[in-house]
Amino acid sequence: MTATADKTAAGGGVARADGATPAEPIPDGVTVTIDDVQVTVPKGTLVIRAAEQIGVQIPRFCDHPLLEPVGACRQCLVEVAVPDREGNVRPMPKPQASCTLEATAGMVVRTAHTSPVADKAQAGVMELLLMNHPLDCPVCDKGGECPLQNQAMTNGAPDTRFVDVKRVFPKPIGVSTQILLDRERCVLCQRCTRFSDEIAGDAFIALQERGARQQIGAFDVDVLGYAASGASPDGVVSTGSTTGGVSAGSTTGDAPVGGAAPTEDGTPFASYFSGNTIQICPVGALTSATYRFRARPFDLVSTPAIAEHDSSCAAIRVDHRRGTVMRRLAGDDPAVNEEWITDKDRFAFAWQSAPDRITTPLVRDRVTTAAGVERGELRPASWVEALELAAEGLERARAAGGVGVLPGGRLTVEDAFAWSRYARTVLGSDDVDQRARAHSAEETAFLAHAVAGTGVGVTFGDLERAPVVLLAGLEAEEEGGYLFLRLRKAVRKHGLRVLGLAPFATLGLRRLDGDLLPAAPGMEGEWLGAVAAQASGVALPADLAPAESAAITAAAAALAEPGAVVLVGERLAGSPGALGAALRLAEATGARLAWVPRRVGERGGVEAGLLPGLLPGGRPITDPAARAEVARAWGVAEAALPTAPGRDLSGVIAALADGTLGGALVGGVELADLPDPAAARAALASAGFVVSLEVRASEVTALADVVLPVAPPVERAGSYVSWEGRVRPFGQALESAALPDHRVLHALAAQAGVNLGADDVRAAHRAVGALPAWTGERVPAPAPVAVEAPSVDAGAAVLASWHLLLDDGALQDGEPHLAGTAKRPVARLSATTAAAAGVRDGERVTVSTGRGAITLPVRVTEMVDHVVWLPLASKGSRVHDALGASPGDVVSLAPAPVAAQTTPSGDGGAA
Incomplete structure (x- = not known):
């Protein structure tokens, strides 16, 4: 040796x-x-x-x-x-x-x-x-980045001995509206089938036949020659499976909107992670309907970036050509998303270059008529004119009662700090709230006490090592993006036990082998409080059902294991006492607690203080030492900062409606996402002066007096803060003259003689780091709240709802192929609730309030009785907008009229 x-x-x-x-x-x-x-x-x-x-x-x-x-x-x-x-x-x-x-x-x-x-x-x-592999490299999407090409050159023979006709198949097969399969290119590596089975848990593609006839394919009954009753000419089975699966043509269940080949048991391919199979395919067998035949790798310029669709902040790669984004791929980041991303992160980028993109400032002139001064039409203006008019109008609004600031949840951390600083120093306002969703004062206290300024807490790695994770008010697959895949990996490889506190066990929870803790909407606080009490040694009430008592005892014991984690979602903001109970549960059991919002900018906004009563870093606005520290960092007098907590989003809308506030500064808020869209529209319409910072035209545009366009993520640099508390920087992919929020606000502040310190991304980032960590007193934890079950009469139910990953959101516009894989909207009821409402599985039910109604197909589900679940913001099921209701509210149920029962499935049937 x-x-x-x-x-x-x-x-x-x-x-x-x-x-x-x-x-x-x-x-x-x-x-x-x-x-x-x-x-x-x-x-x-x-x-x-x-x-x-x-x-x-x-x-x-x-x-x-x-x-x-x-x-x-x-x-x-x-x-x-x-x-x-x-x-x-x-x-x-x-x-x-x-x-x-x-x-x-x-x-x-x-x-x-x-x-x-x-x-x-x-x-x-x-x-x-290579014997049967087609010679179609010049037109294959994998050409130029194909391992088969590379290895054929290094390990292959210069000539072929095969002289027969190559095997061919009809092509391409539409596995879904987004994924296309060219079977003759397949080398049977089984990466796609293993990803589906092992990583995502969506079995949609598999090996077919044996020997020379072996091939990869979806269970498409026509293409593969299998006989199946109910098969249509396009291979879509129109009847439900006898084994419990739901077919692509079914009106119920988790079927996708677009056509998809059904699996062996009739379940359609409706995975949220299908695009990963395209990226890991070593040949051109699986391709994207969006990217197919559009570019070659050697024509593309690649830029590392961070996905903007959820708070997991997955690493991605943006490939662009001649100023146009061609595709997005998963980045390689072992600490966060490994090599996987959701289809939404991969395919939903067309919104950044949509036709309604605002590229020039818009101003609205005041027109004098016989009836008085009226608002005219929006017209293009120069940046100089728009900034002057905006600054003057906001100053008048401040003098007329103040300005409400609604930044929305899309901001980078640099933007969020600029918004916070502008609101407090230029507008002198603490009427600041980034939450364009259901919210509460309890949530404000929870975020200020347990989230803001806490740095990196629970991480993806901690979840992988945890013995048990409780998902409270959080549907990981729908609201957490990549979070679901990391939990599934921990379940498969490390024996993680998942507990889900929800009205029913979703498909995602079942794929995590999770145990359901059945809770009606609004009663999560009671459940969490009972588990916390049990963990503290307090005896459970004697009137509890044996099954419920056993579940509480088991949950308390599981969460007491070292390394246990409690993940709470933003939905708990609408459940009285739930967030405070979650804190007490974590304290009683020793479990670690983390908050997982849905929008990418919400954690950074909390760090920046985009909540009433909260300055950056978790500093209470009522604390003189906190105000003094912020004033020194921002270079302003302490007296210039507000001293009392302001209004939250609902309070701002109410104050705009009654004229208490003189105006509003709004950023990227979709009014249909708010708890009461009608009230928000009326409030902004009656507001004295409205300035909006937007990428694309929206409902706010039509109500604003000045519209200042801002850059989408692909045209600017910055950083997000993930739900972990991890800072996730990204670079600018496309050259652009568009300005990010922080530069627009810097220019707007300059009109008022204030230096915001955010004239470029480096300065804005330095401004974020100028504040030291807060070591003073924090906002107290939310106090316990007594929870009472709502009274539900015959023909009524408690509303449960949350966002689906693919829904009617504005950030998915312009991608019809991706929209085809969204789940069909359905109304979920238990058998008891459906019988009381007079509807059966597959029929249509009308869910209504005094404000409106939604009609959807019924999916009878094993779930809590006297509860109806609807998708919160899917096509045909815009709950806030159509019903004016939020989860936990009582709604009416009735069979749909006969005419509505014949409406084709998947249309949503909103009334």
Whole structure:
């Protein structure tokens, strides 16, 4: 053994030319020799991974570091010799697949770089793979970034011996409206099927047939030649499965809006993570309907970025060509999203260049008529004129009672601090609230006490190591994006137990093997309080049902395990006492607590103080020391800052409506998302002066006096703060003259003689870091609230609702292929509730209030009685807008009129 090899064996690491070894030995390491280089790796390491550590690249197709080894393609064959019982190193009789073979002590591996046997084996596999592969590289979307192309050049033969006709299939198969399959390109690596089964849990694509007829395909009954009753010419089954699945043509369940090939049991492909199969496909078999035939990789410029659709803040890559974004791919970030993203993060980017994009400032002139001064039409204006008019109008509004500031939840952290500083120093207003959703004073206190200024808390890694996670008011798959995949990974690999506090077990919770804690909307606080009391040793009430008592006791015991985590969603803001009870539960059990909002900018907004009564970093506005610290950092007199908590969003809207406030500064708020859209529209219409900062035209545009356009994420740099508390910076992908919020507000403040310190992204980021961590008193935790179950009469139910990942949101506009994979809106009722309402599964029910009604197909579900669930903001089910109601409110139920019962499924049927 050489000196270099001796050092490697002793130190545990990779042998280097200078004889140096890593400082830290590898516990339980095994030393193997690969191409005459020794390397020590942890026990259980695959040979293909060990080779990577010394820079030896073994060709492969089926292998992926985040998928279980399968040895399907055989391209990674290597020559292997291992010690026998006497210690003699003997070669194995045949080449071995390095992607399934674990390294063992004394093993000697030779790859194609040093072994003619391995080289011949790999060349033979490549010849078999290319035998039926089509020669369509010039038109294939994978051309230029195709592992098969690269490895055919390095490991393939210069000529083919195959002279027969290549196998062909009808193409492409529409697995969904978004995913297209070209089967003749497939090399049967099974990456797509393994991702679906192992990572997402959505089994939508599988191996078909055997031998030469074997192929990857969706369970499309026509294309694959299977007989199935109820199959339509396009391969979509129109009747529900007898095994409990829901077909693509069904009017109920989780069926997608667009046509999709059904699986073997009739369940349609409706995965939120399907785009990952395109990215990991090593050939061009799976392609995107959006990107297909649009560009080639060598024409694209790539920019690392952060997804703007949820608070997971997944790493992505933006590929653009000639100023147009062509596609987005998952970035490689092991600490956050690994290599996976949601389809929304991948495909929903067309909104940033939509035709209604505002590119120039707009102002509204005041017109004098016989009836008095009236508002005229919006007209384009220069930035100088628009900024002057905006500054003058906001100053008048401040003098007339003050200005309400509604920034919305889309902001970067640099923008959020600029909004907070502008509101407090220029407008002198604490009437600031970023929450364009249901909210409460209890939530404000909770966020100020437990979230703001706390830094990085629970992380994705903590979830993976946790023994149990409670999801309270949070549907991970719909509201957390990538969060769902990390929880599923922890369930599969580490035995994580998931508890879900909700009205019913969703498909996402079932794929997490989760246990349901059944709670009606508004009663989550009672559940959490009971678990906290049990954990504290307080006896449960004697009148509890045995099953409920057992569930509470089991939950308290589980959450007391070291490392347990409680994740609370933004929905708990509408449940009285729930957030305070969650804090007491965490204290009683020792579990760690984290808040997971839905919108990407909400955690950063909390850090910036975009809530009434809260200055940046968790500082209470009523604390003189906190105000003094902020005043010094911002370079203003302490007297310039508000001293009392202001109004929240509902208070601002009410004050605008009655004229108490003189105006409003609004940023990217969709009025239909607010708890009472009608009241918001009326309030802004009657407001004295309204300034809006927007990317695209919206309802606020039609009501604003000055509209200042701002840049979308792809045209600016900045950073978000994820729900973990992790700062996630991103760069500017496209060259643009558009200004981000912080620059617009900096220019607007300059009109008032105030230096906002945010004239560029670096200055804005320095301004964020100018404030030290707050070490003073925090806002007290929310006090306990008595919870009473609502009274529900016959023909009524309590409303449950939350956003689906793919719904009617403005950030999904312009992507019809993605919209086709959104779930059909349905009304979920228990069998008891449906019978009381006089409806059956598949029929249509009308859910109504005094403000309006929504008619949807019924899906009878095992859930809490006297509750009806509707999608919060899907097409045909805009709950806030149509009903003027929020989760926890009582609504009326009735069978839909006969005419409505025949309405085609999937239209939503909003009345």
